[in-house]
Amino acid sequence: MTIPSASRTRRRIAAAMLFALSPLASQAAYPDRPITVVVPFAAGGPTDVLARVIVERMARDLQQPMVIENTPGAGGTVGNARAARAKPDGYTVLVGNVGTLAASHSFYRKLSYDMRKDFTAVASIGDAPQVVSARKDFPPTGLDALHDYVKPIEGKVTFGAAGVGSGSYLGGVLLNKALGLNVQAINYRGAGQALTDVIAGHVDYMVDSSTTSVGYVQSGKVKGVAVLRPARIKALPDVPAAGESARFKHLNYDIWNMMVVPAGTPADVIDRLNRAARVALRDPDVLARLAGSGIETPSEEHQTPAGATRLLVSEIERWRPLIQDLGVNLD
Template structure:
């Protein structure tokens, strides 16, 4: 009798499973890619290249959403708190998940616990530029002017804890000068004030400052990388400019998902992103704005993420710029 009842239950369960509609294959609706910075910067550019590239492969629109604020915290937090189903992603990386740890006394999310790296996307160089009104032509002249006029100068960034902020503050510390940091909500506003002469200097990416360097609207001081930038070959490295103490800092970008995102979904997204990065046309577009494609497996991305976390968080915390 007991065996008959058990058989009846199994048959009933099988009938229910057969009647239930099959789970839809991922993805079955649009995907949201959050860029935690304002439009106009390198993250915005990369985000559009990735979203446009993976959309046809996934068969669904990948909608880019700019959610700037607090050096990437606002947009990153919105994704960390979202459901881990593969439909909400963030284009983060060094700035939005690692550097922010060193400048936030109470970060509302835990980067190493709340996210899973999906794929490394690109590295981007940084350039120190000065306002034309300062009348300086190289990094040594900039340092001398700032030292001669202590307390009279400032520098902008796309927000507290961003790579531009950390790199510029590092320059200030190494050069032993005085300058006030003014955080903006994105690169565009700070650049506008630099062009207008209200900001003395800043550090940002070639996609933000390159055309203004070429036009002579701002003056390039140096690249914070091992080598010069192909699209701006006349701009020296900081070491060549006579400031070897200024360490290289190259922000990197990665697509991240909430930690609970299933492994098969992460693998699907990773394959799509790597396919986009391998295309000659993507590499050409990246090269035009001085981005170096990265790529690799989710495991490689996770290992790189951890290594960079261990490297940079102590350095930034030592700057004592916690907000």
């Protein structure tokens, strides 16, 4: 038996240590334990439902559990802050939407984080058409009829939302602005809770993601008043589109959803998460489940970290003047 020399042994140890510190080694090791996925809403809302579909498939690809942690409150900023404080190692991921990731920058004057500096985009994971979903005995159908019914009694009508700055709140605000209405918002800790009160008739309507609204409209638990798109969606063929309106055809509103991680997360870890997300977005079973809710796959560009980053930054700037016009500022 040949006994290695001391110098050769030292060289082998040094090489092993260098490999252990290399990006290749970290990529091979990641992930080696469960990943926490922070969703800044109560369970059952549209972002939560979408996140669960996507991360279920990602977990299979990553061969580690991805555990949803619902952290609702303050229009998503509570969950965002929790994720911003997490160690940037890829084991804490945040899933948000246009409201929580972009619009909240202009609603809240004092945030403990900056979405542009404290997070890095992984991928956009789903674009959801928005549906005006109302209590089942709400009379109007279509945007023109909605305007004509609500305008004379707007002080007696309410819309539900998942908190100021959330996607559903922004939808209600856009609807108010486009139709020239002044309908009061009733805010909840999540869109699922708001929709429950629409079903119960405690609030009149809400602008809700197709992710959750489709099933309730199809079952007759809520009434589909309009889809805020140029054309009807396959999942709700009987609900008129904004594009069919005589006066409000340009009221189009989708909610994009995105996965981000704390800034400083290693590039190889981001790449691994991105690859798992893109595997999910190409899985026929996932696509079928999303299509049933009217969800569309993001563009190829927005599925990349660079493209998702550009989308996030541009949307922060897009919403700023619109929110400033509302005159709503929160601490």
